[in-house]
Amino acid sequence: MSRPGFLKKPMPPAPPRPKGEVRSGSYALQVQGAPWKFTLLHDRTEDMVLWVTRGQGRVIVNGILRGISTNNALFLPAGTLFSVEMQQGTQALFVQSPAGLSPYMPHAPLLLRVRDSLSQAELTGTIDAMNREASQKRPMLQEALAAHVGLIAVWLHRQVQAGATDIPPESAAQRLVRRYAQAVTRDFRLPKVMGQYAEALDVTPTHLSRVCRGCCGKTAADILTERKLHAARLALESPTPAVKEVARSLGFASPAYFTRFIQSHTGHTPSALRAATRRPPVRA
Numbered sequence: 001m002s003r004p005g006f007l008k009k010p011m012p013p014a015p016p017r018p019k020g021e022v023r024s025g026s027y028a029l030q031v032q033g034a035p036w037k038f039t040l041l042h043d044r045t046e047d048m049v050l051w052v053t054r055g056q057g058r059v060i061v062n063g064i065l066r067g068i069s070t071n072n073a074l075f076l077p078a079g080t081l082f083s084v085e086m087q088q089g090t091q092a093l094f095v096q097s098p099a100g101l102s103p104y105m106p107h108a109p110l111l112l113r114v115r116d117s118l119s120q121a122e123l124t125g126t127i128d129a130m131n132r133e134a135s136q137k138r139p140m141l142q143e144a145l146a147a148h149v150g151l152i153a154v155w156l157h158r159q160v161q162a163g164a165t166d167i168p169p170e171s172a173a174q175r176l177v178r179r180y181a182q183a184v185t186r187d188f189r190l191p192k193v194m195g196q197y198a199e200a201l202d203v204t205p206t207h208l209s210r211v212c213r214g215c216c217g218k219t220a221a222d223i224l225t226e227r228k229l230h231a232a233r234l235a236l237e238s239p240t241p242a243v244k245e246v247a248r249s250l251g252f253a254s255p256a257y258f259t260r261f262i263q264s265h266t267g268h269t270p271s272a273l274r275a276a277t278r279r280p281p282v283r284a
Helices: 027-031 117-136 141-161 172-187 194-200 205-216 220-235 243-249 255-266 270-278
Strands: 023-026 046-054 056-061 064-069 072-076 082-086 091-098 110-113
Touching: 023 027, 023 117, 027 082, 027 091, 046 056, 046 064, 046 117, 056 072, 064 072, 064 172, 064 205, 072 141, 091 117, 091 141, 110 141, 117 141, 172 194, 172 205, 172 220, 194 205, 194 220, 205 220, 220 243, 220 255, 243 255, 243 270, 255 270
Parallel strands: none
Antiparallel strands: 023 091, 046 072, 046 091, 056 064, 056 082, 072 110
C-alpha cells in the first residue's frame, strides 16, 4: 500500500530548454592563450554577462567605446557587436547562456556601475554558486545553471530600477555607428566592402570612417575586418570545413585572397593556424 502524498510515478520530464549550454567562470581563463576571442570585434549567439571585481579596461559595444572598472557589470545580448580589452591583473567573472533562456533577460546592452555592496555580493555569490555547480557535475546541471541565470536576469532588472545604468546621451554620430555595427553583424559574411555599407546608410565612406574613429578609435574598415577575422579564426580552430569553404562562407572571392587576408593580420597562413590549435600545449 502506497503512502499518501508520495509520488507513484517518476517526475514528469522537464520542459525543453533553448539549445546550448550555460557556462561561467573566470574571464582571465577564457582569454588565456587566445585573447583575440575577446579583443577582436564580434557578436555571439549567446547572452553574456561580464562582472569586473578588480581592475579596469575598455569595451566597444555596437561601435561605442566605454570604460569599465571594478564593480561594473556589462550585459551583452546575443547579436551585439563587441570587444573587450582588460588591463593586466584585472579580475572578472563571466556568464554565457543561450539567448532566450530567461524571459526576464534584457533585450539591449547594459553597462551598470554598481555601488551598493549588497548588490555586488549578490552577483559575485550567484556566479560563484554556478561555478561550484559546474565543478560538481551533479544530475540536471544545466537546469540548475539555468535557474541561476534567471536570478541574474532579476538582478539586472533590479540594478536598472536602482539607477545603476550608465546611459550617456547618444549623439547623431553614435546612432550612425550603431546602425553600421548592426549592419556588419547582419551581413559580414556577404561579399560586401565597407563602401557598400556606407552607401546603404546614405553616407560617404569617408564620413562613416570618420565617425567610427571618433566613437571607438577604429575606422569603418577596421570594424568590418575584425568581424571577418574573428569568424575566420574561430572556424580555423576546427579541422573542418576546408579552408576554401571557410573563405567562401565569409564572402572572399578566392582561397588565395583569404590566405593573404589571414596572413596579413596574424602572420600565419590559415593552415598554420589550424595546425596550431591541434598541437598539444608545451609543458614546463
